[in-house]
Amino acid sequence: MSDPIRITLPGDIAQLRALRVGTPVLLSGPVFTARDATHARIAAQLDRDGVLPYDLAGAVLFYAGPTPPAAGRPAGSVGPTTARRMDAWTPVLLAAGIAATIGKGARSEAVRDACRTHGAVYLAATGGAAALLATHVSSAEPVAYDDLGTEALVRMELDDFPVWVAIDAQGHDLYAEARDEWAAGEGRR
Amino acid sequence: MNVVTAADIARAVAGSIRTAATSLRPDVLGAIRSAGLREPSERAREVLGQLVDNAAIAERDGVPLCQDTGTVWVWVELGQDSGLEGDLQAAIDGAVAYAFREHALRMSVVIDALLDRTNTGDNTPAFVEISQRPGAGATVHVMLKGGGSDNASAMAMLDPSSGVEGVARFVLDTVSAKATGACPPLVVGVGVGGTFDSVGKLAKKALLRPLGIPAVSSALGALEEHLLADINALGIGPAGLGGATTALGVRILTAPCHIAALPVAVNLGCSAMRSVTVEVPPHD
Numbered sequence: 001m002s003d004p005i006r007i008t009l010p011g012d013i014a015q016l017r018a019l020r021v022g023t024p025v026l027l028s029g030p031v032f033t034a035r036d037a038t039h040a041r042i043a044a045q046l047d048r049d050g051v052l053p054y055d056l057a058g059a060v061l062f063y064a065g066p067t068p069p070a071a072g073r074p075a076g077s078v079g080p081t082t083a084r085r086m087d088a089w090t091p092v093l094l095a096a097g098i099a100a101t102i103g104k105g106a107r108s109e110a111v112r113d114a115c116r117t118h119g120a121v122y123l124a125a126t127g128g129a130a131a132l133l134a135t136h137v138s139s140a141e142p143v144a145y146d147d148l149g150t151e152a153l154v155r156m157e158l159d160d161f162p163v164w165v166a167i168d169a170q171g172h173d174l175y176a177e178a179r180d181e182w183a184a185g186e187g188r189r
Numbered sequence: 190m191n192v193v194t195a196a197d198i199a200r201a202v203a204g205s206i207r208t209a210a211t212s213l214r215p216d217v218l219g220a221i222r223s224a225g226l227r228e229p230s231e232r233a234r235e236v237l238g239q240l241v242d243n244a245a246i247a248e249r250d251g252v253p254l255c256q257d258t259g260t261v262w263v264w265v266e267l268g269q270d271s272g273l274e275g276d277l278q279a280a281i282d283g284a285v286a287y288a289f290r291e292h293a294l295r296m297s298v299v300i301d302a303l304l305d306r307t308n309t310g311d312n313t314p315a316f317v318e319i320s321q322r323p324g325a326g327a328t329v330h331v332m333l334k335g336g337g338s339d340n341a342s343a344m345a346m347l348d349p350s351s352g353v354e355g356v357a358r359f360v361l362d363t364v365s366a367k368a369t370g371a372c373p374p375l376v377v378g379v380g381v382g383g384t385f386d387s388v389g390k391l392a393k394k395a396l397l398r399p400l401g402i403p404a405v406s407s408a409l410g411a412l413e414e415h416l417l418a419d420i421n422a423l424g425i426g427p428a429g430l431g432g433a434t435t436a437l438g439v440r441i442l443t444a445p446c447h448i449a450a451l452p453v454a455v456n457l458g459c460s461a462m463r464s465v466t467v468e469v470p471p472h473d
Binding site for chain 2: 022024037064065066067068069070071076077078079081082083084104105106124126127128129130131132133134135148149150162164166174175177178179181182183187188
């Protein structure tokens with residue numbers, strides 16, 4: 001496996017789109033946390049106004065709801081939540097300009113197709129590594145929906161945040177490929 | 190008669206919540222470490238390494254292992270030689286609200302699943318089980334259950350003719366379909382028997398037995414090992430990104446059931462499998 005590729009948002013978005021599924025990435029720059037309730041609100045505003053709210057066109061959504069800040073860091077423990085729950089909204093949000101998403105776990109065929117259609121990327125972070133991942137968050141600023149508590153839209157600045165390309169811009173899916181490779185004996189490297 | 194008070198149990202719950210949220214169970218940490226030594230996939234070794242580092246950071250800084258600090262499940266086994274004094278649900282809810290605020294854990298409970306999904310704001314109510322055991326005092330088990338792994342659980346009322354094969358197939362199918370979002374490597378809790386309502390609790394209780402502690406019978410132990418090998422042959426791997434370590438262990442609990450029934454439930458425990466068991470002594 002290759003060394004991780006360093007990607008800094010938003011400048012390196014074209015480079016991110018060119019990466020093959022399975023590539024390890026150290027991600028830096030701004031992302032926006034959004035879980036289930038956040039998605040419902042963003043989608044409602046998109047439906048009403050015809051554009052993504054809060055200047056989210058071109059942005060990266062991080063499926064996460066952190067714990068309150070602790071240990072002198074800007075964010076508490078923060079890791080990915082299950083991406084599948086966001087699948088119902090994702091094709092519409094990618095069509096409206098979301099460039100990439102970060103989460104954990106396999107996604108629907110509709111999301112794979114939407115990644116291919118819109119040149120979007122799905123990145124996987126390690127679920128359950130939230131204390132470690134919090135050390136790669138350098139700032140956290142609330143943007144909207146404060147009433148949602150941990151589900152608020154928060155702009156987080158990442159610093160060498162470790163992820164893998166799980167669905168690339170051609171629609172290749174790491175969750176499917178990893179199992180196929182394993183069955184063929186090629187994953188044992 | 191001596192007594193156990195709800196306040197004593199609540200204190201034990203509050204302490205256990207902090208321990209469970211910030212300290213990875215030693216058996217789970219040990220199993221992740223040894224899996225890293227056996228794991229042939231480089232990506233899988235990297236994920237397992239992150240989980241080991243994560244446990245060290247959480248322990249050192251006293252911060253949660255996972256941002257999903259879960260629902261609080263409490264199983265109180267009351268000693269039959271002790272009386273219980275006080276309102277247990279209220280006392281435990283008080284402990285949950287205190288511990289979640291005090292230790293900056295995440296509030297992850299809504300008022301009503303269907304009618305009002307407003308956050309309760311203090312992670313209450315706790316989900317409390319009460320049973321009796323021989324002796325005095327109380328044994329208190331506290332589990333913080335994340336949404337991702339609980340969502341990836343399943344139950345079925347099989348026909349008795351399905352037998353061991355049918356149960357094994359159901360466990361394997363559940364893991365195969367749902368593991369990637371449940372934060373593998375998993376601890377797979379399996380309940381077999383009881384009734385529709387009790388088999389899920391059996392599966393959850395199965396998660397409490399530490400890895401390395403054998404099953405109650407050698408037949409059950411052999412089934413656990415057989416299932417573990419089949420699960421790990423799926424290649425789902427740590428974080429679902431491929432590898433030999435989809436699960437760290439399978440824990441099965443069985444129970445009596447109706448002549449017509451073969452209930453089975455699978456409750457998945459994530460790589461941050463969080464549970465603590467403490468003994469509460471009685472007062473004279």
